[in-house]
Amino acid sequence: MCKFFKECYLQKTNQYDALSVWDQIKELGVTLAISFDEKEKNVIARLESDPSKVIGVxxxxxxxxLKPYLEAGWNVYNNKKIDKPLYIGKVSRVDDKADENKRLSICVFIIDASNYKKTK
Incomplete structure (x- = not known):
């Protein structure tokens, strides 16, 4: 179970891998991994099925x-999946003809802790 957190646009989609995987991400509901890019110091969205593909910021x-939690170590990907992410994104709006900063909109969800097995 996930809780809706916010909806936002992905920016700089032309500068990352969005165009190379456009056919995969243009379907509404595609899952994206949300993580913090240590090098660029921004929050990025990656294709969950292929974390090496950064879709935008x-x-x-x-x-x-989002940033304080991600800077604290939640959702660190390093091009691979992690066990307990805090956020996921879902593609919510696609406009092929819009400016690159308004082309993709995502809904960000907080993953409920009950999704993870509790360890003693």
Whole structure:
């Protein structure tokens, strides 16, 4: 179970891998991994099925509420899946003809802790 957190645009889609996987991500509901890029210091969205593919970045304004948790170590990908991510994204809007910063919109969800087995 996941809780809706916010909806936001992905920016810089032309500068990352969005165009190379466009046919995969243009379907509504495609799952994206949300993580913090240590090098660029921004919040990025990756294709969950292929974490090496960065789709775009979440704007600085929209990232303000996500960043503190990601900087604290939640959702560190390093091009591979992790066991307990805090956030996931779902493609919610696609406009092929829009500016690159308005082409893809995602809903960000917080993954409920009950999804993970509790360890003693």
């Amino acid at each position: 979440i704007s600085e304004e929209d990232s303000k509420s």
